[in-house]
Amino acid sequence: MTETQNWSARLTELGVTLPPVVPPVAAYVPALRTGNYVYTSGQLPIVDGKLTTKGKVGADVSEDDAKAGARTCALNALAAIDALVGIDSVVRIVKVVGFVASAEGFTGQPGVVNGASEFFGEIFGEAGAHARSAVGVAELPLGAPVEVEVIAEVRTEA
Known part of the structure; x- marks a missing residue:
């Protein structure tokens, strides 16, 4: 698939508004392009400058709340x-x-x-199907329960 897609219209159709890019919390950039790929830095579930929840999943944070946080992370990655x-x-x-x-x-x-993953499927359909890793860790930055990073293929620059 190399033709131009109107993903912004799809976002509007779904009632999704991209937030402002979350500023880095350390020495890195939110996203970087190399060739036809964009790599995002790890995105946290931050809304309006604040974590939506803190703690460990399975103790302080429910699996459903963490799943919602992963969606927020994906939204922040799309903004980047x-x-x-x-x-x-x-x-x-x-x-x-x-x-x-x-x-x-x-x-x-x-x-x-x-x-x-499900959020990317809603937006991009088959183009949202991706390879994936889901890793359990002891701690994440700022006490976040989840962090998501994304690699996206993008059209060749004109």
């Missing part, structure tokens, strides 16, 4: 991609990596990261 190259230049979502701050014994990381 849009700010860099424009959402309509996306050809497909290639890879999603999700990190889940997990309480001892919690093994539902794939279900949590589905919050991001």
Whole structure:
């Protein structure tokens, strides 16, 4: 699929508004293009400058709340991609990596990261089908329960 897609119209159809790009919390950029790929930095579930929830999934944060957080992370990743190259230049979502701050014994990381994966499917359809990793970790920045990074293929620059 190399033809131009109108993903911004799809977002409007779904009632989704891209937020402002979340400013970095350390020394990095939100997204970087190399060739036909955009790599996002890990995105946290931040809305209006604040984490939507804090803690470990399976103890302080429910799996459903963490899944919603993963969706917010994906939305923030799309905002970073849009700010860099424009959402309509996306050809497909290639890879999603999700990190889940997990309480001892919690093994539902794939279900949590589905919050991001399902969101990309809603927006991009088949172009949103991607390779993925869902990793349980001890801690995430700022006490976040989930973090998501994305690799997107984009159209060749004109």
